Amino acid sequence: MPDYIDTLNSHYGARDLMTRIFSALESTGADVDNLTIDSLGPMEELHVGGRMATLELGRLAQIDENTQVIDVGCGIGGPARTLAHHFGCRVTGVDLTEEFCRAAETLTKKTGLSDRVDIHF
Ligand SMILES: C[S@@+](CC[C@H](N)C(=O)[O-])C[C@H]1O[C@@H](n2cnc3c(N)ncnc32)[C@H](O)[C@@H]1O
Secondary structure (H helix, E strand, O other): OHHHHHHHHHHHOOOOHHHHHHHHHHHOOOOOOOOOHHHHHHHHOOOOOHHHHHHHHHHHOOOOOOOEEEEEOOOOOHHHHHHHHHHOOEEEEEOOOHHHHHHHHHHHHHOOOOOOEEEEO
């Protein structure tokens, strides 16, 4: 298992990920001190179908403010924040890539969703 975790962190882990994310956001004109999930846009949903697919799955699963979701392999937390923001649910995100978890926590705080989204490494 540790080999798998090392391999995963080498594959996905990126040094200074938050610096790179903030720099990319600033280049789009976003105010990094006042982030919304809309200002993060498509860059935070790293899966086929992006945010539209996350919202469609949320609707199909009938997620609402009483639902507790676990997002295994949450990455930088985009889908977790999307579900919490749009459906009012609570989400626990889990990932094995440490740098992604740190970025997920930072972006969740900056978008004001820490009361509904927890990230665990
Ligand atoms: C393609 S990314 C998708 C991230 C996120 N779900 C999204 O859609 O934006 C896949 C993620 O799965 C994580 N992952 C892979 N295997 C895992 C495992 N066994 N347990 C937890 N996370 C895992 C990786 O670290 C990576 O962050």
